[in-house]
Amino acid sequence: MHSRYLLAILCMVSALGHATTLRITNDDGKPLSRVMVTQTLVNKVVVDLSDEGYAPEGVLTPADTTVTRFTNAAGIVRFEEPDSPVQYRVRSQGYVDQYIDDTGSAGDEEKETVDVTMTPMTAEQYIASYPSNVWLSQLKLGGDEDLKNSFELNCSFCHQQASPFMRNERTVDQWLAVFERMNSYGARLPNDEHQQLAALLQKEYRELRENPEVVPLPRPWENHLSGIEMKEWIIGDGFSQMHDFLIHPNGFVYVGDNLFDRVYEINPETGHYTVYKVPHTDEQQPGGILGNRFVTFPKMHNYLGVHSFAVSPKDGNIFITPSMQQALLEFNPKTKKFTTYEMPSGFYPHTIRVDSRDRVWFTLALSSQVAMFDRTTEEFTVIDLPARSVTEWLILKSLPLIFSFDPENRPQPSPSRESIGLPMPYGIDVAPDGGIWVARLYANDLAHIDPDTFEVTMVDFPYEGPRRLRVDADGMVWIVAFQDSLLVKYNPNDDAFTAYELPVINEIPYALNIDKQRGVVWVNGNQSDTILSFDIASEAWKVYPMPRQRFFTRDIEISEEDGAIYTTNSHFPTWQTEGGVPSLLRITPLPERASQD
Amino acid sequence: MPVKYTLLTLAALAAVGAAHADTGWRYYGGDQGGRHYSTAALIDRENVAELDIAWLHRSGDVAHYGDDMTNTSTQATPILLPAAAGESLVYCTPFNRVIALDPGNGEQRWDFDPGIDRRGDRTFRCRGVSYAEEARTAKGAHCRHRLFLATHDRKLWAIDAGDGKVCDSFGRGGMVELYGGEGYIPGDISTSSAPTVANGLVVVGSGVIDFARATTPRGTVMAFDTYSGKPVWQFDPLQGHPKSGSANVWAPMSVDEQNGLIFLPTSAPSPDYYGVDRPGDDLYANSIVALDLDTGAVRWHFQHVRHDLWDYDTPAQPILFLWEKGGQSIPALAQVTKQSFVFVLNRLTGESLWEITEHPAPPSDIPGERTALTQPKPIAPPPLVDSFLMPANAWGLTPWDKAQCRKQIAALNNLGLFTPISEQLSLMYPGSLGGANWGGGALVADSGLLLVNINNTAFTGQLIPTGTGSATAGRTDHPESGKRMQVTMEGTPYNVEIGALTSPLGIPCNAPPWGKLVAVDLYKGTVEWETALGSVHEMGPVSAPFHIDWGTPNLGGGIATAGGLFFIGATMDRQIRAFDVDSGETLWKYTLANDATATPMTYVYKGRQYVVINAGGHYMFQRGFGDYLYAFALPE
Structure with missing residues (x-):
């Protein structure tokens, strides 16, 4: 046996030797399954927050971490017990949260099982605990x-x-x-x-x-939950907005704080992170070329707006869209240096992907374009997507003129339902054949771009609000219809759309990703405190409740190796979320034995 | 006389009789549950415009106490004694003189002067006295009908309601000392609100100087036998925390005799703005605590601010009423707060009758300060002050002072409501003045409509490391109008400086109204209307000849009547006003000699309804002092 596997087994055995078991029952002593139990260290990490309330740049910093598991049919859940005291929050739909302090029972066999009896909520308490989506549905x-x-x-x-x-x-x-x-x-x-x-x-x-x-009842939690573990790393504070992120081949996860121009490099193995601040020039102003939209927001520091992330398959460098600049960012995770590439045109760099030829593609949401950055020549190709009317064409063409004014003096059209506007190319992905697919949120259409000729073909999207999209291993395009609360599959081969109702009502899905290896589409929830998975083959849904209330997710990354998924709590404002802080969340399938314990 | 007219006359007479029976004002808050409501309806929307002075009484304090008047706040609400007790109108002056008047003409019947110890720098104030009939004293005997007075110098007096002489059966010579063996320490602790009398007990809270140092006197609430003055129980609202103190009950308490409960509005632990030495939630500070009336045992508590760092005392008397919802009547309690929330609780259990949202609160940057992660906020009614204030919201009379305000706000440590004070100048909005304050609210009959006067002026404050601040740090508890105060916090590494957020012209940087009257439907959880309360026409360097209704800071409360009216002074414009309770329209106003920072009261006496209010000014307003008690009535 390879020594590293031996070490891993020894670690597991050691960990199992310091496990805590919780047995959850109701008032009648009947075991409660599907109970969410969250383990938190009693003593919070003490960190240097001397940089505007955040960890200084380049300093390795520990993150507060929580671990969440669910009880099995016997009402049992087990946790590895760390060296320092922990607290367990025990939560079940319709029951009052219980908080159990465990000051350490390692080595004491008699005390290693903690019995918890749940008390039913009153009707008022239960209704108050409902997530947003069921209220919104009415x-x-x-x-x-x-x-x-x-x-x-x-x-x-x-x-x-x-x-x-x-x-x-x-x-x-x-x-x-x-x-x-x-x-x-x-x-x-x-x-x-x-x-x-x-x-x-x-x-x-x-x-x-x-x-x-x-108000309808929220969807009941499901039995499959005892087969997963959720781990959260707390990063930033109540004024941060952890937007998109990236699982990097180097093992780190890179998360962008959209409001503070910071990139968090998180090591999921150790729970430590390092912050890198995106540099800005003296000439650049808060809010970038868009102008400062957050003059009434209590705390903010964004000159660029760290938005979407993609990694180069060639050298592992990370490309980031700074939505408030006419530019593209490159971050070298080895040297920790940022490079800025100024763009000749286009406004609001948005979602970004890198193709197999190491070309960087991203949507330009405001100017209704798609940009391609060729790394070999360091040149941008900007592709116009078609305007839907002469008026729209005129508006799009006048954007450079409009943006030539100072933000304070820039004409601001009053929004109306008809002129919400601009088509807004949003999600983008690269198909297995190299083709580029784009969704235009306000135009309700899709664009296909030939990767060689840049020829654009438009496809009408028969639903409301195509936000982000992904292409699966078979070339099927999966799109979330934001306002219509649907997952939609588009088959380019026969130009057919198939819509799938989400398993929770009045969800307003923001984004999605595809576990290509397992054939599973993961859909972000933002109103229902859930994330959803859709098995492509069986067309079956699974619902995953989030460990905290008011959990708004807008990106998913998948660890193909073990099937774990990552997301961030990206509620804006973050302080409204339960606990008031943003986090990176990982959902990991447990080994078969652990899930059946 | 035709039969139908005879019947009408009889009905009217019966109505008057009934009204007379119910139209007194026997308690500070109108009733034991502080509803500030009278069934008197002789003055109504139709005739209130004719209201005029019926009589005017002067206590004589100005002549007697001279310069000491500048450290007074006239806050008393008189009570009307029942006929069996002599039917006098009784009130107390800031120096705790108790005066009984003829309610029909204001002529003085007697007075009682406890001769208080006036040493120390605490402001003199007295909100009222309390009445009880003592069943253990024979009918007709002296002190069968008693008045209780808690004084500035921490003494509890029982005097006869008929002649103002002390009750010998009570304590020693009619008096119980409220301090312990340490004796009375001038300036540290006093009493301002009327004692609460119920079920043979007289219960007393205290006012404590909670800024000046970390370890202040405990805010112990004490209950005494109304006959003998013997102590029955006491309750320390602050559990543990030897390096802290206070959490006292300075606002009036309420009583539900039927259910054997007394409700304590507790204040902040000391010192107000630094909590490192009192870690945790600091129970039962900043709470409504329900005690067993007979034993003083805690029946429930509801803490509305955890680990207070803003001086968000529970400032007003809990209002007891029946909450109607879905055909159910629930014994309820409404509590207005400085942070401008209205909490509605089941008064038997302490559970909120509206869903509570845990409002995440920002952390402190002061070493060792651990703020509460969340603070409770009711989902309804809405906050009565929008505490969101950013540079873009800056207000100014001119572009210049607006720009100055914008700059000031931009430089603040400002993370919204519950921003902890820091070494950087921090926004405090609402400030320690509220939101609501001790004037509380008035409930209109059984409608569920609560009328409450609100302050809407942003404050700023900062902690100043000791040794670096001004040498003038003092011991006042709130900044005077137009001034910033610096107060010591002995036992901590800081002094604290606080003042209103104003432009260089002295005008608030938040938009008016700076004081307002809000009508809240407690059943629906909604704001029905709101209107500016007060005119700023006297607040400039020179008085304007017309009213400018932008609202003013206000202290004192209002009362509602069955005549569809709400009477209130409280403002910095020397006005008493009558509003239509349904619309908020001002139906009557009268210019007084001084600001009336007291809650009015009303009663019907010999078929005539009177509205009475003290107008003596308030040291915080610095707008003059007097010793006037006004009675208004319709022309005879």
């Missing part, structure tokens, strides 16, 4: 489906809509102030909808509070 906005579409499109890409923070009673004036603030942050809620929407939100949230029995 928000009808006067039966105006177009208004609800507009509301969800413009208001749901940052945060949960029907969390307690949003269904909080507000006066109409308070709602109007919220809309104004949100539009200043980048939402495009049409001005002529504000008054009507404010009145409806006040009225209907109040009606839901008074008649909560109309």
Whole structure:
């Protein structure tokens, strides 16, 4: 046997020797399965936060870590017990959370099983614990489906809509102030909808509070959960926004803090991270060329806007879209140096991928273009996607003129439902044949780009809100329909769309990824505190509840080796999430034996 | 006389009789549950415009106490004694003189001067006295009807309601000392609110100087036998924390005699702005604590601020009422807070009747300070102050002072509500003045409509390492108008400096209204209306000849009546106003001699309804002092 495997087994045996078992029952003593148990160290790590409240650049820093597992049919769950005291939060749908302090029982056989009896919630407590999506499902906005579409499109890409923070009673004036603030942050809620929407939100949230029995039950947690482990690494603080990220072949995970121009390099083996700050020039202003949209946000430091990540198959360098600049970033994970490539045109670099020929492709969301960066020549090719009308063409062509004005003096068109606007190419992916697929969020269409001729072919998308997309091993294009709450498959061979209802109601899916090795599509949840998996072969869903409430995810990465998936809690504002801090989350299938224990 | 007119007359007479029976004001807060409501309806929306002075009484304090008046705050709400007790109108002056008046003409019947120890620098104030009929004293005997007074110098007095003479059966010579063997320490601790009397007990809280040092007196609440003055029970609201103190109960308490509960609004632990030496949530500070009335045992508690670093005392009397929802009537308690929330609790269990959202709170950058991760916030009613203030929200009278405010706000440590104070100047919004304050709220009959006056002026504050600050650090508890205060926090590494966030012109940097009146539907959890409260026309270097209704900071409360009216002074414009409870429209106002930083009261006496308010000014407002008690009535 290879020595490293022997070492691993020894470690496992050692760890099993210091395991804690929790046995969860209800009031009647019956075992409760599917109970979520989260282990947290009682003593938080003490770290240097001297850089605006964050870890200084280049300093190896430990992250607070939590581990979450679920009970099996016998109500049993086991944890490895670290050296220092831990606390367990025990959570089950319909039961009051229990907090169990374990000050250390290693070596004491009698005490290694902790019995926990769960107390049912009152009806009011249970209703209050429901995730956003079930509340949102009953928000009808006067039966105006177009208004609800507009509301969800413009208001749901940052945060949960029907969390307690949003269904909080507000006066109409308070709602109007919220809309104004949100539009200043980048939402495009049409001005002529504000008054009507404010009145409806006040009225209907109040009606839901008074008649909560109309709110459907959340989807019950499922038995498969005892076969997984969730691990969270806390990074940043309540004002960060952990946007996209990347699993790197070097074993690290790179996460971008979109509001603080920082890249977190996290070692999932040790739980330590190092921060690298994206440099900006003296001339660059907060908010970059877009202008500072966050003048009313309490804490922010973004000159570039770290958005989307892709890795070069050639040398492992990481390419990052700085959404607030006309540029592309390259990060060398060996030297830890950033290189900035200025672009000659195009606005709002968005989602990014690298093809097998080491060419970097990314969408330009504002100018309705796709850029290709050729690493050998360091030149950009910018491909126009077709405008849908002469007016749209004129607007797109006038963008350089508009952006020639200072942000403060730049003409700002008032948003209306018709002029929300611009088509906004959003998700992008590279097919196995090298073809490039793009989804245009506001235009409800897909674009295919020939990787050699750059010829563009448009495909109408018959649903609302194609946000991000991925191509599977067979060349099928999988798209999430944001407002329509659907997973959609597009078969380019026969030009056929197949829509799959999500297993949770009124989810507003942001992104997805595909475990090509296992044939599983993973879909981000953001309203239901879940992540969803869809087995392509069986067309069966599995639902994974998140370890904390108000968990908004917008990217998924897959560790093909072990089938683990990673996501970030990217709720904006992060402070609204349970615990108030963002995190990187990994969901790992447990070994067969562990899951059956 | 036709029969139908006879019937109408009889009905009217019956109604007057019923009204007379229910239209007194026997308790500081109108009733034991602090509803600030009267069934008196002789003054109503239709005739309130005719309201005028019925009589004016002056206590004589100005003539007697001279310069000491500049350290006073006139806050008393009179009570009307029942006929059996002499039917006098009784109140206390800031120096704890108790004065009984004829409620019809304001003529003085008697007074009682406890001769308080006036040493120390604490402000003189007295919010009221309490009445009880003592069943263990024979009918007709002296002190069968008693008044209780808790004084500035920590003494509890029992005096006869008929003649103001002390009750010999109570303590020693009618008095119980509220301090222990250490004796009275001027300036550290006093009493401002009326004692709470129920079920043969008189219960007393205290006001403690909670800024000045880390270890302050404990905020022990004490209950005494109303007949003998013997101690029955006591309760220390702060559990543990030997390096801290206070968590006292300075606001009025409420009583539910039927369920044997007394409700304590507890304040912050000391020192207000530095919590390193009192780690954890600091129970039962910043809470509503329900005690068994007979034993003082804790029945439940609800902590609305954990590990307070903002001086968010529970500032007002808990309001007891029946909460109607879905055909159910639940014995409830409404609590207004400085952070501008209204919590509605089941008063038998302490459970919130509205869902509580755990509002994540930012951490502190002060070494060793561990803030609470979350703070409770009710999902309804909405916060009564929008505490969101960013540079883009800066307000100014001119572009210049608006720009100055924008700069100031941009430089603040500002992470929203519950931003912990730091060595950097930090936003405190709402500040220690509230939001709501001791004026509390008034509940309109059984409608569930709560009217509450709100302050809406942002403060800033910072911790100043000792040895680096001004030598003028003092021991005041709130900044005076237009000034910044620096206060020592002995036993900590810091002094604290606090003041209003104003432009160089002295105008608040947040948009008006700077004081407002808000009508909250407690059943629906909604704000029904709000309106500016107060005019700033007297707040500039010269007075304007017309009202400018941008609202002013306000201290004191209001009362609602069955006449559909809400009466309130409280503002920095010497006004008493009457509002329509349904619309918020101002129906009447009157210019007083001084600011009326006291809660009014009303009663019907000999078929005439009176509205009475103290107008003596407040040291924080620095707008003059007086000793006026006004009574208003319709023309006879």
